[in-house]
Amino acid sequence: MSETIKLTMAQAVVRYLCNQFTEVDGETVPLFAGVFGIFGHGNVTCLSEALEQVQDTLPTWRGQNEQSMALAAIAYAKAKQRRQIMVATSSVGPGATNMITAAGVAHANRIPVLLLAGDTFVNRLPDPVLQQVEYFGSPSTTVNDGFRPVSRFWDRIVHPAQILSSLPQALSTMLDPADCGPAFIGLPQDIQEIAYDYPASFFAPKTWVIPRPRPSTNEITAAIEILKNAKAPFIISGGGVRYSGASDAMADFATRRGIPFAETIAGKGAA
Numbered sequence: 001m002s003e004t005i006k007l008t009m010a011q012a013v014v015r016y017l018c019n020q021f022t023e024v025d026g027e028t029v030p031l032f033a034g035v036f037g038i039f040g041h042g043n044v045t046c047l048s049e050a051l052e053q054v055q056d057t058l059p060t061w062r063g064q065n066e067q068s069m070a071l072a073a074i075a076y077a078k079a080k081q082r083r084q085i086m087v088a089t090s091s092v093g094p095g096a097t098n099m100i101t102a103a104g105v106a107h108a109n110r111i112p113v114l115l116l117a118g119d120t121f122v123n124r125l126p127d128p129v130l131q132q133v134e135y136f137g138s139p140s141t142t143v144n145d146g147f148r149p150v151s152r153f154w155d156r157i158v159h160p161a162q163i164l165s166s167l168p169q170a171l172s173t174m175l176d177p178a179d180c181g182p183a184f185i186g187l188p189q190d191i192q193e194i195a196y197d198y199p200a201s202f203f204a205p206k207t208w209v210i211p212r213p214r215p216s217t218n219e220i221t222a223a224i225e226i227l228k229n230a231k232a233p234f235i236i237s238g239g240g241v242r243y244s245g246a247s248d249a250m251a252d253f254a255t256r257r258g259i260p261f262a263e264t265i266a267g268k269g270a271a
Contacts, residue, residue, distance in 0.1 A: 004197035009160035010046035010187070011053075012198050013116070016167050017087065018057045021207040022175075024083050028207055031171075032114070033076065033084050035060040036069035040091030041129060042118015046192035047089060066090045070102030073113045081243050083210060085112050085174060092118040092189075093133060097143050104150040106182040109266055110239065112174035115151075119144055119186035122158050144186040152181035158188065160196035175210050177243065212244055233259045239266030 007015065020031040037060050039048045051060045063069035066088070073086035090096050096117040106113050120129065120142050133143045148154050153173040155166045170183035227233050241250050247269075254261045263269075 003200040005200050005203065006195050006197050008046060008050070008193055008195050009157065009163060010192040011050040012160070012196070012202075013047070013163055013167065013187070014050040014054055014058065015203050016163070017114075018054055019203050019205045020171065021205060022083055023207060023209060024080075029084065030058075031085060031208060032058060033080075033086055034058060035087040035089060036063045036073055037061070037089040038063050038066055038069065038091065038095060039089075040093075040095055040118070042092035042120075042189045043089050043116070043187065043192075044091070044118075046189060047116065047118075047187060063088075066095050066098035067102050070099045070113060070115065071105065074102060074106050074109070074111045077111050077113060078109075081245070082110075082112055082175075082180060085114060087114045087116060089116040090118065092120055092129075093143060097146060100146050100150060103147055103182045103184065107150045107152065110180050111182070112180045113182045114170065114174065115147065115182055115184045117144055117147075117184070117186055119156060119188040121190045122188045123190055142186070144184070147182075147184040150182070151184040152179060153183040155184070156186035156188070157191055160191060160194045164198070164202060171208065175208055177211060177213060227259075235259055235261035236264060237261050237267045238264045242267055242269060 017032045021028050022031045035051060035058060037043070037048070037051070051058065063072075070088040073088045076086045077084065088099060090099055099115055099117065102113075103115060105111075121127065124139065135141045144156065153170045155162070155170070157163060157166060166185060170185060174180050174183050235250070235254055237250055241247055250261070253259075
C-alpha cells in the first residue's frame with residue numbers, strides 16, 4: 001500500500017507548489033517565487049492558514065488591489081523570461097473579478113500566472129454569502145466562470161482529490177512555450193477545508209525543464225533564401241527571440257549584416 005499524507009486540500013495545494021522547481025541558467029530554483037494575496041471569504045480560513053505555515057519557502061505579500069497583484073505577477077514572469085511564476089489569490093466575488101482584466105493581459109501576451117480564487121460553497125448551504133454574485137438560473141455558475149475565456153487552463157475543485165490531476169495540468173499549460181498563459185483554479189471554501197489522504201509521491205520535489213523547440217531545417221532554408229533575394233530585408237523580433245534566449249544572436253546577426261529590425265510588444269527588450 002502506497003504511503004499517504006493527510007492534509008486539507010488547501011494545505012496540499014501549498015505543499016505541492018512548494019515542491020516545484022525549475023532550472024535558470026544552470027541553477028535549480030523554486031518555480032513559484034511567491035504569492036500576492038488579498039484574503040476574504042473563500043480564501044482566508046483555509047488557504048491563508050496553509051500559506052502562513054510556509055512563509056520561509058513560499059512568501060506571501062499582501063496586495064492592495066487584486067488586479068494590480070495579478071499584473072505585478074505578470075510583470076515578474078515576463079522579467080524572468082517565463083521561467084519562474086508568481087501566484088495571485090483573492091476572495092470570491094468582486095475580489096476575483098478584479099483579476100479578470102489581468103488574466104486577459106496574461107492570456108493575450110502568453111505570460112504564465114497562477115490565479116487561485118476562492119469560490120462559493122459547493123454544498124450551497126450558506127447561499128448567497130456576503131458578496132457572492134447570485135445567478136438563480138444556473139446555481140453552479142459563479143463569477144469565476146468569467147475567467148474561462150481569458151485562461152489557458154481553467155478548473156474548479158469540487159473534490160479534494162481533483163488537485164492530483166488539476167495542478168500538474170495547470171503547470172504543464174503554464175510552461176508550454178507556445179501555448180502558455182494564465183492558469184485559473186477556483187477553490188470553494190468548504191472543499192479547501194476537507195482533509196484527504198494524498199499520495200506522498202504527489203509532493204515529491206520535481207524540477208521542470210522548459211522545452212525549447214527548434215525550427216525545422218526547411219524553415220531555416222526558406223528564410224535564408226528570402227534574405228538572399230531581399231532588396232531591403234527587415235527583421236521583426238518577437239517574443240520567441242526573447243524567451244528562447246536568442247536576443248544576442250539575433251542582434252549580432254542583424255548588426256553584422258546591416259539589417260534593420262523592430263520588436264513586437266512581446267519582443268520588447270529582446271535586442
